[in-house]
Amino acid sequence: MAAANSLPATSPADNAREGDEGGLVDNRTRSIWLLQLVLAASVVVTVLVVQAMEPALFGVWTFSTGVAIIIALTAICLAVPWRRVPREYIALVPFGDLIGVSFLVLQSDLQFGYFWVFPVTWIATYFALPALLGAFAMVAGVIVLDATLSGPDTHDVVRLMVVLLALAFIGLTTYLAARQSRAFRQLLRRQAGRLQGTLSRVSGQERRVSQMLNGLDTGIARLSRAGEVLALNDTYVSLYAIDRDDPKRPGRSVEYSALRGDPLAELDRPFARAARGELFEDERVWLFDTEGEWHALSVSTRRLMPAGDEPESTLLIVHDITALIEAERARERLAAVVSHELRNPLTAIMGHAELALEAEHLPAKTREQLEVIDNAAERMQTLISEILAGSRAEARDHTAASSTDVRRILDASVESFRPAADGRRVRVIVDAPPSLEVRGDAFRLRQAVDNVLSNAIKYTPGGGSVHIGARAEAGHAVIVVADTGIGISADELPRVFDPYFRARTARESSTPGTGLGMGILRTIIEEHRGTLQLESEQGTGTTVTITLPAERGA
Incomplete structure (x- = not known):
């Protein structure tokens, strides 16, 4: 029985799991019963036939014992x-059957030798090769013993060889088939494990993507070309008050073309348009939700190309820009209030300057200074009018470009800031041709030059200098303002055009500022289809280069 101890991983003990603990019969027991009862039923049928046709066999003790x-x-x-029961003891049953069949075979001319097929097949199917070889050895020993007891006979030798070879063929074939079946099952289990692992990873990725989308404050809906809802994130569901159990039903929130305007028709709603596959970008609608609140929405769509078995779909993206709209309105209200309040003192300044200029016998220097004050007040009045008119771009739509002399703009700006430069002991040097024509808005270009020159004077220490020059170059007018001021560090240069940004050196100085001048400068230059270049080194100075298209024929 040593062979029976080397059991493989699969046997009736392992053929089915140890589960089914709650049932009356577990899978292991059921498997053993089935294999044993097949042999027992065959033997019982044989006994009944023998009793009817050859009852004398019951007088042979080996037959009765088997x-x-x-x-x-x-x-x-x-x-x-x-x-x-430990699984190694299960092998005792088929080997016991071999012994029983062997008793049936003895002194019966191998008439019952075919019953060996049952235990041999059982052993070949569920046990290791040494167990099968042990079974063959037992069968061969019984056949030799039977031939010895009955005396040598050629016919018996042939029968012995046929039975032994047939059993060997059946056993080995069954063993190889069972081994292949076990290998196939193991392969299937490995593949199933890998498939389960892949499925788990994909499911995990889907959950993470879903969690990320639900964490966004942007509403997202994915729609098929047939209009079927494929996915919705929490923000979209919340905005439109959609029932998650029935996402096909329209949400309870209503979309309008404008604030307190007309409701959008069903076919004009962003959802319906996206379901038809329409592509649009940053379209504005107003949403009235179930709590009585208005939301300004920016809606866009993106086309998602098919991937694998998934068809082409459309992504509907909804941004709630209510806070942005309210902030813009608050800014406009503040600008209107501030601009209105500035008009009163400016009116007084302009009025008194004009009255002073009408006086006789004014010294030339005093008259010149009063004219500078009057001109500056007029420019301020124009700027305030622009603010009240709305955004700067809208305010300039009605302003037609004209031929403008850059030299006159430079001289006027320098003259305006001459007192400030003298007060800080900063030398201002102008180097420009007598005339350099560009096509543009003289007021806006003066504003740009004022911003650059003002910064150059403010951030240049006493004893320093500001050089402002202009030249014609390849069909362009180039304005260069270079100072010997405190400069800007290299890592801060990319941010100087951001609204309200001030470099560290500017913040550490005692000079006040808003951080808006450079942004306004860039806007003006872009309006004139020009370019702006800024070079600076901390502790050395800053150079601003403005390039504008020159007037044709200039």
């Missing part, structure tokens, strides 16, 4: 709680 062994093993199989 039948008794098989019946007894069957009864034991039905009584033993196999789920608690």
Whole structure:
């Protein structure tokens, strides 16, 4: 029985799992019962036939003993709680059947030798090769013993060889088939494990993507070309008050073309348009939600190309820009209030300057200074009018470009800031041709030059200098303002055009500022289709280069 101890991983003990603990019969017991009862039933049928046709066989003690062994093993199989029996002991049953069949075979001219097929097949199917070879050895020994007891005979030798070879063929074929089946099952289990792992990873990725989308404050809906809802994130569901159990039903929130305007028709709603596959960008609608609140929405769509088995779909993206709209309105209200309040003192300044200029016998220097004050007040009045008119771009739509002399703009700007430069002991040097024409808005270009020159004077220490020059170059007018001021560090240069940004050196100085001048400068230059270049080194100075298209023929 040494061979029986080398059991493979699969046997009736492992053929089915130890589960089914709650049932009356577990899978292991059921498997053993089935294998044993097939042999027992065959033996019982044979016994009945023998009793009817050749009852004398019951007088042969080996026959009766073999039948008794098989019946007894069957009864034991039905009584033993196999789920608690170590699996190596299961091999005792088919080897016991071999012994029982061997008793049937002895002194019967191998008439019952075919019953060996049952235990041999059982062993070949569920046990290791050494167990099968042990079974063959037992069968061969019994055949040799039977031939010895009955005397040598050529006919018996042939029968012995046929039976042994047939059993060997059946056993080995069954063993190889079972081994292949086990390997195939193991392969299937590995593949199933990999598939389950892949499925788990994909499911995990889908959950993470879903969690990320639900964490966004942007509403997202994915729609098929047939208009079917494929996915919705929490923000979209919340905005439109959609029932998650029935996402096909329209949300309870209503879309309008404008604030307190007309409701959008069903076919004009962004959802319906996206379902038709329409592509649009940053279209504005107003949403009235179930809590009585208005939301300004910016809606866009993106086309998602098909991937794998998934068809082409459309992504509907909804941004709630209510806070942005309210902030813009608050800014406009503030600008209107501030601009209105500035008009009163400016009116007084302009009025008194004009009255002073009408006086006779004014010294030339005083008259010149009063004219500078009056001109500056007029420019301020124009700027305030622009602010009240709305955004700067809208305010300039009605302003027609004209031929403008850059030299006159430079001289006027320098003259305006001359007192400030003298007060800070900063030399301002102008180097420009007598005339350099560009096509543009003289007021806006003066504003740009003022911003650059003002910064250059403010951030240049006493004893420093500001050089402002202009030249014609390849069909362009180039304005260069270079100072010997405190400069800007290299890592801060990319941010100087951001609204309200001030470099560290500017913040550390005692000079006040808003951080808006450079942004306004860039806007003006872009309006004139020009370019702006800024070079600076901390502690050395800053150079601003403005390039504008020159007037044709200039």
